[in-house]
Amino acid sequence: xxxxxxxxxxxxxxxxxxxxxxxxxxxxxxxxxxxxxxxxxxxxxxxxxxxxxxxxxxxxxxxxxxxxxxxxxxxxxxxxxxxxxxxxxxxxxxxxxxxxxxxxxxxxxxxxxxxxxxxxxxxxxxxxxxxxxxxxxxxxxxxxxxxxxxxxxxxxxxxxxxxxxxxxxxxxxxxxxxxxxxxxxxxxxxxxxxxxxxxxxxxxxxxxxxxxxxxxxxxxxxxxxxxxxxxxxxxxxxxxxxxxxxxxxxxxxxxxxxxxxxxxxxxxxxxxxxxxxxxxxxxxxxxxxxxxxxxxxxxxx
Amino acid sequence: xxxxxxxxxxxxxxxxxxxxxxxxxxxxxxxxxxxxxxxxxxxxxxxxxxxxxxxxxxxxxxxxxxxxxxxxxxxxxxxxxxxxxxxxxxxxxxxxxxxxxxxxxxxxxxxxxxxxxxxxxxxxxxxxxxxxxxxxxxxxxxxxxxxxxxxxxxxxxxxxxxxxxxxxxxxxxxxxxxxxxxxxxxxxxxxxxxxxxxxxxxxxxxxxxxxxxxxxxxxxxxxxxxxxxxxxxxxxxxxxxxxxxxxxxxxxxxxxxxxxxxxxxxxxxxxxxxxxxxxxxxxxxxxxxxxxxxxxxxxxxxxxxxxxxxxxxxxxxxxxxxxxxxxxxxxxxxxxxxxxxxxxxxxxxxxxxxxxxxxxxxxxxxxxxxxxxxxxxxxxxxxxxxxxxxxxxxxxxxxxxxxxxxxxxxxx
Numbered sequence: 257x258x259x260x261x262x263x264x265x266x267x268x269x270x271x272x273x274x275x276x277x278x279x280x281x282x283x284x285x286x287x288x289x290x291x292x293x294x295x296x297x298x299x300x301x302x303x304x305x306x307x308x309x310x311x312x313x314x315x316x317x318x319x320x321x322x323x324x325x326x327x328x329x330x331x332x333x334x335x336x337x338x339x340x341x342x343x344x345x346x347x348x349x350x351x352x353x354x355x356x357x358x359x360x361x362x363x364x365x366x367x368x369x370x371x372x373x374x375x376x377x378x379x380x381x382x383x384x385x386x387x388x389x390x391x392x393x394x395x396x397x398x399x400x401x402x403x404x405x406x407x408x409x410x411x412x413x414x415x416x417x418x419x420x421x422x423x424x425x426x427x428x429x430x431x432x433x434x435x436x437x438x439x440x441x442x443x444x445x446x447x448x449x450x451x452x453x454x455x456x457x458x459x460x461x462x463x464x465x466x467x468x469x470x471x472x473x474x475x476x477x478x479x480x481x482x483x484x485x486x487x488x489x490x491x492x493x494x495x496x497x498x499x500x501x502x503x504x505x506x507x508x509x510x511x512x513x514x515x516x517x518x519x520x521x522x523x524x525x526x527x528x529x530x531x532x533x534x535x536x537x538x539x540x541x542x543x544x545x546x547x548x549x550x551x552x553x554x555x556x557x
Numbered sequence: 558x559x560x561x562x563x564x565x566x567x568x569x570x571x572x573x574x575x576x577x578x579x580x581x582x583x584x585x586x587x588x589x590x591x592x593x594x595x596x597x598x599x600x601x602x603x604x605x606x607x608x609x610x611x612x613x614x615x616x617x618x619x620x621x622x623x624x625x626x627x628x629x630x631x632x633x634x635x636x637x638x639x640x641x642x643x644x645x646x647x648x649x650x651x652x653x654x655x656x657x658x659x660x661x662x663x664x665x666x667x668x669x670x671x672x673x674x675x676x677x678x679x680x681x682x683x684x685x686x687x688x689x690x691x692x693x694x695x696x697x698x699x700x701x702x703x704x705x706x707x708x709x710x711x712x713x714x715x716x717x718x719x720x721x722x723x724x725x726x727x728x729x730x731x732x733x734x735x736x737x738x739x740x741x742x743x744x745x746x747x748x749x750x751x752x753x754x755x756x757x758x759x760x761x762x763x764x765x766x767x768x769x770x771x772x773x774x775x776x777x778x779x780x781x782x783x784x785x786x787x788x789x790x791x792x793x794x795x796x797x798x799x800x801x802x803x804x805x806x807x808x809x810x811x812x813x814x815x816x817x818x819x820x821x822x823x824x825x826x827x828x829x830x831x832x833x834x835x836x837x838x839x840x841x842x843x844x845x846x847x848x849x850x851x852x853x854x855x856x857x858x859x860x861x862x863x864x865x866x867x868x869x870x871x872x873x874x875x876x877x878x879x880x881x882x883x884x885x886x887x888x889x890x891x892x893x894x895x896x897x898x899x900x901x902x903x904x905x906x907x908x909x910x911x912x913x914x915x916x917x918x919x920x921x922x923x924x925x926x927x928x929x930x931x932x933x934x935x936x937x938x939x940x941x942x943x944x945x946x947x948x949x950x951x952x953x954x955x956x957x958x959x960x961x962x963x964x965x966x967x968x969x
């Protein structure tokens with residue numbers, strides 16, 4: 257196990273939290289943020305390892321070309337040995353890269369889970385929807401709780417990632433192209449809790465409708481809640497909204513806007529409307545001072 | 558297994574063709590189909606911009622206005638000239654004829670009360686504001702605003718006052734056309750015009766569709782989906798096959814959905830360009846017109862507060878998908894409302910299906926289009942037989958004409 261990680265895990269178990277002056281949920285988020293950065297570090301190291309491997313392979317190929325041009329003799333034998341050495345190194349770098357990548361990914365997963373748990377606890381009074389955004393009046397198979405959540409175990413967080421065709425009930429004989437001709441990736445991350453592109457913002461969205469579901473063909477409002485990774489609300493942000501259907505070159509039928517910040521970090525988005533079922537991608541471009549970031553949500557209607 | 562696959566496929570298609578399977582619907586199927594039934598039609602959307610939208614007296618006045626040919630420059634044109642009840646409120650022509658020839662095809666009015674946007678390009682945001690278009694169009698009713706007001710004063714004064722509580726200042730208007738109007742008089746005119754529109758809208762909102770065979774089929778599925786005999790008397794095998802294609806493989810339901818078979822949104826399906834010398838920019842032009850329109854929900858003549866005008870406040874003004882896009886029309890009664898598309902370019906449903914099966918991309922002229930029009934459909938690869946089945950299905954969407962309904966006739 258990575259020493260850095262042991263420290264972080266230990267911090268969780270310590271009776272006095274590492275971030276003594278903050279609430280436990282804040283420390284959870286801070287920890288998640290820290291781990292996320294470490295996951296990024298691992299990812300970067302993995303990329304470096306791959307580069308090493310690649311440049312070794314290039315050198316190796318050049319040496320092999322050279323080998324072919326050499327006559328039998330000492331020089332050739334020596335070069336042969338070098339080549340064998342190089343050739344042995346390459347798989348080691350590849351393995352290294354793969355394991356770094358894997359560790360990075362799993363650390364990222366854990367980091368996101370911690371962030372989400374901390375976030376949910378901090379923002380609990382505002383959160384009515386814990387599952388993915390779902391169409392009103394559809395019997396989707398994915399789990400969507402409308403009740404307020406108390407606490408959620410990190411291991412349950414992936415309940416909202418549904419496999420590709422989750423929206424079409426199994427007993428349907430009408431061959432309804434639920435995805436309207438879209439190529440939906442096997443596993444689409446439909447969570448309504450997401451980390452931003454630059455890893456600076458953790459966000460949640462939900463429709464402000466009676467049952468927290470998305471109506472089709474009806475203008476309605478959303479609530480967007482933005483938090484920094486230390487659990488501080490991200491207030492006074494400028495937000496730009498873009499929505500489209502991948503594979504359709506299609507935008508939203510309306511131009512939604514943020515019309516107010518109800519409370520620090522809690523934004524009211526008005527004018528949202530979807531005219532088609534299928535896979536939608538909603539992106540919120542967020543800027544606040546030096547922060548320039550974007551959060552994206554996948555929605556399957 | 559590889560060898561078995563073709564056999565399996567053959568067996569499946571046989572089973573379907575055999576008529577046994579075709580009438581078998583699972584609970585999820587039925588649930589899905591229910592959303593297309595007239596029973597699922599929601600109540601009319603509230604109309605905060607029209608205070609008399611649901612007032613029966615306004616509807617009675619609107620009913621008379623709708624059929625009154627005196628409201629035209631030559632005394633021969635009424636709304637009902639182009640929106641004829643016995644043709645499901647269309648006129649059967651590619652482009653309408655009155656004082657002139659219109660640029661586009663007359664769509665039905667049935668169900669229009671559910672649409673946020675009116676006209677093929679959605680250049681109006683309410684039925685009341687829409688009605689002011691044809692009244693003033695030189696090729697349709699051909700009236701100047703003052704002429705509309707004078708006709709109201711002459712023929713409808715009493716009813717007008719009854720519905721709206723006052724005369725809107727009709728008496729302040731000059732008796733004759735000609736001279737310049739004061740600002741105040743122009744405001745009176747606008748108020749009168751908007752009230753004329755609001756009355757007509759109240760009438761249009763009351764027009765109702767009766768259940769078509771498709772609706773009765775869905776009702777039968779809900780009652781007893783196992784009774785094949787009953788199902789088969791409502792829709793033939795071919796029609797049901799067409800319905801399955803419509804909802805499924807042919808993907809029609811991705812735009813033509815809900816009880817009125819439309820999402821009321823704008824798409825470009827690449828229907829042939831009616832006049833390449835003057836291309837129809839569709840929604841792109843509609844949005845530009847809305848921004849200039851003096852009678853929207855946001856105007857002083859609307860009864861709504863600005864915060865109630867959601868569609869206008871969040872109007873999408875940009876995007877390549879606006880160019881050459883038209884409002885998805887309802888497919889209710891479509892078998893009886895030929896010709897088709899925004900300018901009646903396609904004469905028959907066979908031509909429509911042939912287009913969808915193998916569509917031509919939208920016409921593009923760099924000089925005229927602000928950007929390359931978006932194309933929203935893909936070829937379908939249906940057989941002749943399958944296209945015939947889809948058409949057969951469309952025929953099950955025909956409601957009986959409501960001949961005994963007084964709203965479907967000229968008032969006495």
